Amino acid sequence: MHGWTGRMLHVDLGRGICRRDEIPEELLRAYLGGRGLGVRMMREFFRLDPFDPEIPLIFAVGPLCGTPAPTSARLSVVTRSPLTGTIYDCSAGGRFAWRMKASGIDLLVITGQSAQPVRLEIADDRAELHPAGELWGKGVRESVAALKECGSVAAIGPAGENGVLFANIMMGEGNSVGRGGLGAVMGKKRLKAITVNGTGKTTLADPERFDAARGDVLRLFRASPVLFGELGIGEYGTPALVDLMAQRRMAPTRNFTGTFFPEAGNYSGPAIRAACGAKKDGCYGCPIQCKKSSDQGEPLPEYETVNHFGALNDISDLHAIVKANSLCNDLGMDTISAAATLAAFGEALGRFPRAEEVEGLLERTALVQGEGTLLAKGSLRVARELGHPELSMTVKGLELPAYDPRGAYGMALAYVTSNRGGCHLRAYPISHEILRKPVPTDRFSFSGKARIIKIAEDVNAAVDSLVACKFAFFGATLEEYGELLSAATGIEYTPETLKSIGERICLTERFYNCENGFSMADDLLPERFFSEPGSSGEGIDIPPIDRARFEEERRKYYRIRGLNDDGSFPDANFLERCP
Amino acid sequence: MKDQIAKYTAKLGADRSALPGAIAFAAQDDLLITDGAPQLAELAGATLSRLNALALVAARPALPFAELLIARAGADETGIVPQDTETRTFLHDIPFLRQKDLAEDAPGRIARLLSHRKGIIVEGVGIVAVGAITVEQAYINYSSVFHATFVKYLQDVLRDGFRVPGEEAALELLRRDWLKPLTDDGLAFVPELSDDREEILAEVERVGRYTVERGLVDSFFGNISARAGELIYISQTAASLDELAGCIDPVPTDNSSTTGITASSELLAHRKIYEATGARVILHGHPKFAVIMSMICEKQGCSIRDCWKECPEVRHLDATPVVAGEIGAGGLAKRVPPVIGATGGAVVYGHGVFTIGDAGFGAAFSLMVAVENYCREEYFRRLDGRR
Ligand code: SF4
Ligand SMILES: [Zn+2]
Numbered sequence: 001m002h003g004w005t006g007r008m009l010h011v012d013l014g015r016g017i018c019r020r021d022e023i024p025e026e027l028l029r030a031y032l033g034g035r036g037l038g039v040r041m042m043r044e045f046f047r048l049d050p051f052d053p054e055i056p057l058i059f060a061v062g063p064l065c066g067t068p069a070p071t072s073a074r075l076s077v078v079t080r081s082p083l084t085g086t087i088y089d090c091s092a093g094g095r096f097a098w099r100m101k102a103s104g105i106d107l108l109v110i111t112g113q114s115a116q117p118v119r120l121e122i123a124d125d126r127a128e129l130h131p132a133g134e135l136w137g138k139g140v141r142e143s144v145a146a147l148k149e150c151g152s153v154a155a156i157g158p159a160g161e162n163g164v165l166f167a168n169i170m171m172g173e174g175n176s177v178g179r180g181g182l183g184a185v186m187g188k189k190r191l192k193a194i195t196v197n198g199t200g201k202t203t204l205a206d207p208e209r210f211d212a213a214r215g216d217v218l219r220l221f222r223a224s225p226v227l228f229g230e231l232g233i234g235e236y237g238t239p240a241l242v243d244l245m246a247q248r249r250m251a252p253t254r255n256f257t258g259t260f261f262p263e264a265g266n267y268s269g270p271a272i273r274a275a276c277g278a279k280k281d282g283c284y285g286c287p288i289q290c291k292k293s294s295d296q297g298e299p300l301p302e303y304e305t306v307n308h309f310g311a312l313n314d315i316s317d318l319h320a321i322v323k324a325n326s327l328c329n330d331l332g333m334d335t336i337s338a339a340a341t342l343a344a345f346g347e348a349l350g351r352f353p354r355a356e357e358v359e360g361l362l363e364r365t366a367l368v369q370g371e372g373t374l375l376a377k378g379s380l381r382v383a384r385e386l387g388h389p390e391l392s393m394t395v396k397g398l399e400l401p402a403y404d405p406r407g408a409y410g411m412a413l414a415y416v417t418s419n420r421g422g423c424h425l426r427a428y429p430i431s432h433e434i435l436r437k438p439v440p441t442d443r444f445s446f447s448g449k450a451r452i453i454k455i456a457e458d459v460n461a462a463v464d465s466l467v468a469c470k471f472a473f474f475g476a477t478l479e480e481y482g483e484l485l486s487a488a489t490g491i492e493y494t495p496e497t498l499k500s501i502g503e504r505i506c507l508t509e510r511f512y513n514c515e516n517g518f519s520m521a522d523d524l525l526p527e528r529f530f531s532e533p534g535s536s537g538e539g540i541d542i543p544p545i546d547r548a549r550f551e552e553e554r555r556k557y558y559r560i561r562g563l564n565d566d567g568s569f570p571d572a573n574f575l576e577r578c579p
Numbered sequence: 580m581k582d583q584i585a586k587y588t589a590k591l592g593a594d595r596s597a598l599p600g601a602i603a604f605a606a607q608d609d610l611l612i613t614d615g616a617p618q619l620a621e622l623a624g625a626t627l628s629r630l631n632a633l634a635l636v637a638a639r640p641a642l643p644f645a646e647l648l649i650a651r652a653g654a655d656e657t658g659i660v661p662q663d664t665e666t667r668t669f670l671h672d673i674p675f676l677r678q679k680d681l682a683e684d685a686p687g688r689i690a691r692l693l694s695h696r697k698g699i700i701v702e703g704v705g706i707v708a709v710g711a712i713t714v715e716q717a718y719i720n721y722s723s724v725f726h727a728t729f730v731k732y733l734q735d736v737l738r739d740g741f742r743v744p745g746e747e748a749a750l751e752l753l754r755r756d757w758l759k760p761l762t763d764d765g766l767a768f769v770p771e772l773s774d775d776r777e778e779i780l781a782e783v784e785r786v787g788r789y790t791v792e793r794g795l796v797d798s799f800f801g802n803i804s805a806r807a808g809e810l811i812y813i814s815q816t817a818a819s820l821d822e823l824a825g826c827i828d829p830v831p832t833d834n835s836s837t838t839g840i841t842a843s844s845e846l847l848a849h850r851k852i853y854e855a856t857g858a859r860v861i862l863h864g865h866p867k868f869a870v871i872m873s874m875i876c877e878k879q880g881c882s883i884r885d886c887w888k889e890c891p892e893v894r895h896l897d898a899t900p901v902v903a904g905e906i907g908a909g910g911l912a913k914r915v916p917p918v919i920g921a922t923g924g925a926v927v928y929g930h931g932v933f934t935i936g937d938a939g940f941g942a943a944f945s946l947m948v949a950v951e952n953y954c955r956e957e958y959f960r961r962l963d964g965r966r
Binding site for chain 1: 580606607608609630631632633668669671690694695696697710711712713715716719815816817818830834835836837838839840841842843844846847850905906907
């Protein structure tokens with residue numbers, strides 16, 4: 001077999017057993033790896049409560065991982081989210097995925113709950129559980145440092161240990177399995193960390209064809225202003241978007257009461273570079289290197305993070321924002337959800353936190369102390385408990401990222417159709433609505449968006465299963481990645497076959513969610529976006545979203561997806577018909 | 580979507596890349612719609628319904644070059660590889676279907692090829708191109724295939740002569756009917772641009788329209804900029820040069836803002852050209868004969884194979900220098916700035932022409948016209964000499 005290893009490691013924490021198995025080849029072909037394979041492996045378990053000891057926590061790499069395919073040293077972590085209750089997958093880069101593949105597995109499935117804190121050590125064929133009591137309670141940085149001899153590290157911080165609903169899993173290199181609270185699932189299992197090391201090589205079916213396709217991808221990267229342009233994310237990281245979102249007047253401000261923050265220039269890409277440096281950093285083997293770190297090697301915040309600890313909380317102090325980012329990374333919390341929860345909390349109390357208060361609030365959240373007991377539950381539950389459910393800017397309980405839907409209507413639709421809640425990355429319409437790739441679309445129009453979102457969801461589900469980075473698709477397309485995949489595995493995949501795999505994955509996720517009680521009533525944006533305007537100005541008008549038009553487009557989306565008009569599943573036997 | 584279809588049907592007619600009356604679009608939202616020449620429309624609809632995409636165009640090119648390329652191809656060949664850099668970068672290759680492949684399930688066969696390429700040639704039908712997310716994208720892909728086949732066919736004919744019936748007539752059609760005299764007659768330019776933002780935006784917008792109207796670009800790609808003090812006003816990436824209103828980014832020369840992340844992929848080339856020459860304006864288009872002629876090299880025994888990106892020479896078309904270099908962060912940003920100052924123009928191998936002006940766009944525009952006219956004449960001089 002080329003591309004895949006064809007093997008999985010099952011770790012039962014309750015019984016302390018590690019066992020290697022074959023993965024049926026049919027499943028690999030039909031779901032590729034990453035998100036797709038992980039979601040498929042949840043078929044028998046998706047109804048379990050996210051904190052049920054038996055819920056699987058799945059780490060899945062893809063067929064391109066371990067090859068020189070650009071941006072492919074990534075994996076997906078899949079389980080059911082304690083924050084949203086939906087099926088959930090999260091993609092992360094770094095070096096962990098590549099080393100996990102090198103240890104000879106495509107899948108790591110962790111079930112059960114350990115009686116004591118443990119860590120899992122994988123090195124080639126060896127997989128062992130070790131007591132981790134001495135690491136329990138420690139921050140991510142210290143835990144990673146303690147384990148660095150064992151290879152790449154994925155660890156939770158105090159937030160994951162304490163069940164913070166938006167706790168993340170941090171990769172030792174500073175990348176995070178950020179959203180959805182998967183760190184809390186890991187914490188519930190009392191699994192502090194996983195280390196991986198290996199010497200295996202991923203083989204290619206047709207190295208010559210692979211090289212040609214790789215050359216095509218790199219040429220497209222170089223032709224892409226967003227990636228390799230002098231103002232692109234290769235130079236400035238995602239904070240390159242700060243100036244653009246300000247100019248487009250769609251940067252969520254003060255818990256989405258506005259869409260323009262005059263002080264955003266304090267944390268723009270060039271401002272961060274001037275104040276902190278911007279050393280190029282990034283995932284293993286990736287030519288884009290979009291991550292930036294300070295001269296001291298400290299990972300610097302992404303666009304979402306600077307906006308949410310900045311504008312969303314009415315904070316303009318760059319150093320406080322950088323500090324908040326580092327602190328979240330060390331405590332093991334998703335920066336987007338943490339900041340958005342603070343903003344909802346602030347608006348409900350009538351006062352946003354001051355820059356110097358953020359640190360204490362984050363610490364108490366991770367430790368679930370004081371007001372942190374409430375904050376640890378995320379924006380939706382915070383707003384409800386404070387008697388202001390309308391102030392939670394979430395979809396399906398997931399805090400919205402830093403693209404105001406009033407400034408991009410495809411984004412508005414994509415937030416509600418996303419199977420993991422209010423996420424920008426499922427369909428990523430920012431690519432065409434704002435960044436003009438592959439071609440521009442009118443951001444203030446719903447016309448055609450239902451179809452566009454559906455197609456993009458399918459494409460990205462395939463991308464998440466390869467697993468490649470979304471950013472690669474600012475330059476390349478599935479044409480080139482399909483070629484890479486065919487050359488790697490020796491099995492022919494075209495963009496259309498990949499999209500149909502993506503479609504199968506999206507529908508499977510929706511099916512799980514519907515079975516777990518999700519319905520059209522959950523495919524909704526917070527009321528604010530339909531009744532309050534954004535911050536118009538500079539000739540750009542940001543009115544509230546037209547609800548009727550939004551609902552019409554959502555109905556079109558259901559039809560295009562083959563769902564009933566109310567978004568429910570017409571076919572109770574859908575899963576049986578899938579491989 | 581109906582208005583989009585009407586708009587791009589009109590464009591295909593106006594840029595004379597397709598025969599009016601032989602153009603059809605299909606597009607799907609929650610419903611599939613088709614429009615245009617009935618038979619083509621039926622084929623377009625049936626094909627698109629098999630694809631996970633939003634739009635599709637099927638049209639008969641105004642020149643038969645695409646089909647002649649099929650006729651000239653060996654029996655075992657299934658596609659052509661475009662030689663020009665832009666299409667090579669974005670399309671890789673262009674598959675084709677012969678009439679005999681279409682005997683049964685033509686839409687199925689076409690859809691299968693379109694499942695991995697943006698545009699294809701179908702004998703007896705024309706060019707079929709798909710738009711993954713917009714109708715405009717289908718139009719762009721059609722235009723790219725048209726441009727690529729135009730360039731490749733004329734290149735091949737100059738090198739190998741006529742090989743199949745109908746080629747003489749096709750060349751006659753090109754010379755007599757299709758090609759119009761290329762001039763800047765009747766165009767008005769601001770002679771000396773001020774630093775006034777509104778004036779610059781209006782002028783860039785207008786000159787963009789001129790380049791499309793006079794056929795100096797393929798589909799509508801190319802880019803335009805003007806410098807004013809510490810700002811470069813440049814057309815955005817994927818912007819239609821004839822519709823630049825709202826699509827011009829002001830980019831500070833000191834990179835103090837990143838709003839220009841949406842600017843043309845040639846921003847770096849423009850910046851370097853300004854630095855090297857002190858020019859006020861830059862124009863960049865893909866006029867077809869300059870693209871063709873830039874790829875003709877007489878050097879014997881050269882060991883370089885990827886001429887379009889590796890060639891280190893500065894060659895000349897008349898007095899205009901020709902250099903190689905990939906688009907974007909690739910290489911032309913390095914090779915064009917040092918040579919463009921001499922005549923105010925430079926040709927990039929297999930790609931297009933850059934011209935500059937010291938005061939306004941008039942000089943840049945007329946130089947681009949002159950370069951293309953020279954290349955057009957030189958092409959036919961050589962072709963006639965060959966016969
Ligand atoms: S673009 Fe950035 S996030 Fe994506 S793979 Fe490369 S370094 Fe990682
Ligand atoms: Zn060009």
